Amino acid sequence: MTHTTTGTHLASGKTRPLGAPARLAKWLASERVFRLIPFVLVEGLFIVTILIPFALTIWISMLKWRANRPFETAVFSGLDNYAGVLENEQFWFSVGRTFYFAGVAVALELLIGFFLAMMVTNCTRSKKLYTTIFLVPMMIVPIVVGYNFSMIYIDSGPLNQLLSPFLERFGIDPRIRWLSHPVAAQWAIIIADVWQWTSLTFLIFLSGFAALPRQLINAARVMGASPMQIFFRVQLPLLKPAIAIAVVIRSMEALKMFDPVVLLTFGGPGTSTQTVAYFLWEQVWQFNKFSFGAAASILLLFLFSFLIFAGIFTIIRQRNAIAGGR
């Protein structure tokens, strides 16, 4: 006996086609609808949160429009905004400043995080205590970190209080306004970022050290390698994937550096601490230059995507070199 799923059996043996609502109800009740649910959710989320805003950004970047004017006044301007961004000196300055901040901060975070992880790994007691303490900065809300550092740096703050005995000896007024000096303000931001995010590199390296097989180090010891030789010939090469991960994750974040700039200096003094994220924010939300900001962010997307893919490629290659497939 054969079954049909598209209609009801009549006494005569013929089948009568189902109506559209009945067919829809039947389809909705079928199993494959359930299989579609996760797909639809993911796709929906992707379309709503990424694709539509991305398309809107591209569209806006090709208009001549300021947010303080009615949208009806916007006119299509092609790639004019892109040309404007590329000709804007302040844009290139802030890109350079961002790479400078990110480069210095990430380098320091890697070095300090690596050193701390190495110390904690070799700790024989209170290991968990130190791990917890070193992880605390990462868990603090960035705005709190920024506020705390701004309190540290103000002219009557604890930094000057600490330095005053030395400064007074040389006849210097101890009420130094650190954030008003271009170089000091830059370092103030770098230090705040390093303080907060060394925790993350510490965590990555700590797990990297923990994952190093003990037997490899034992084998090297039995073969007569000194602790220095073990570190440089065995441990460090095996930690390369962890180092690559830390570099990529921290660089991606540091290139978006925004909160410490806003909280400590507002890009100042002058524009000496302006990062590219701050520049975008200022153009869009302070000057209402939406289409200019949109064009700038699309250009940055290409620049950073290139760096991120290069980073991810490096991670994969490092991993494969050690543990990958044949």
Add this chain to the structure above:
Amino acid sequence: MARIQIKDLVKTFGAYKAVSGINMEIRDGEFMIMVGPSGCGKTTTLNMISGLETPTSGQIVIGDTVVNDLEPGERGLGMVFQDLALFPHMTVYENIAFGLRVKKVPPAEIDRRVTAAAEAVHIGSLLPKLPRQCSGGESQRVALARTIVTNPSVFLMDEPLSSLDAKLRVDMRTELKRLHERLKATFVYVTHDQAEAMTMADSIVVMSKGRIEQLGSPLAIYNTPATQFVAGFFGTPTMNFLEGTIEANGSGRRFRAPGIDQPLPDALPAGIAGRKVTLGVRSEHVLVDANGPHAGTVLITEPLGDATLVHFDYGQGKTLVAKVPPTTTLGPGGQLRFDFAPQACHLFDAAGGERLN
């Protein structure tokens, strides 16, 4: 000269005593195997010889030197680890060369010695490969070559064959034994596999709970186990154990257990009568014989090809295993009669487990 002496060696981890005061001597050029179940202290002992663990007390002497305070690299040893511990980021060549590089041997000599060591274990063609491109057996040989290349007078091996499949393991056993004969070095080898110990060792140390149960040649350990533990550890299938008492019967003595009344050889220590004992008999010494004094019911048979194992019930649900010729017609449910070869009966104290005869 690579004689190793171990004197009153103790190792504790917190309150746990991993090795409790062992003494032994490993002769120059001997293939010594330490065997025992997991947690018996054999690997800890090996690690103390290598210097990876520091003894809590006691002495380790290699040659004429007390090595307790020497770093692992200063003891002149080579070690093969359980998981081989090949450096995954170095080629096979660099893995083998590592021990020479850290000692700053001139490059030309490194090249010569690495090539020679690789040839010795037939892996000359693997040198440019990475460890992950090698099969299990090949990795094994790389680990051996890495150890051979530094010409150690003592080879320490911590269950090196445990990661190999059964066939390869048997092949590698033969190869290790050949290597030992060629190098004439002292080998100290740790395993939990009694078959490995039996086939390769010049002498075996059986360990349990941090103590040495018995030290002797493989055959001595198999034929006259010092304790019930050793008797049960060696031999496949495991030795049969029957609990019962010894009774004096005129001039002779007999072992009695439910369903069993077995005459024992005369050469037994005096005063043994009346004691609770465990009688140990290997399966090949349980003789299935139509005229045997004891009766049993066959439960299952296991053909091995060259012999068949017969598991049978000799009363009250207690089972014995007998090894019989493969031509046997016994099958489950069948009745049999059996006897024990009297000279092959081992008697152990029921409480302490030590050998009585």
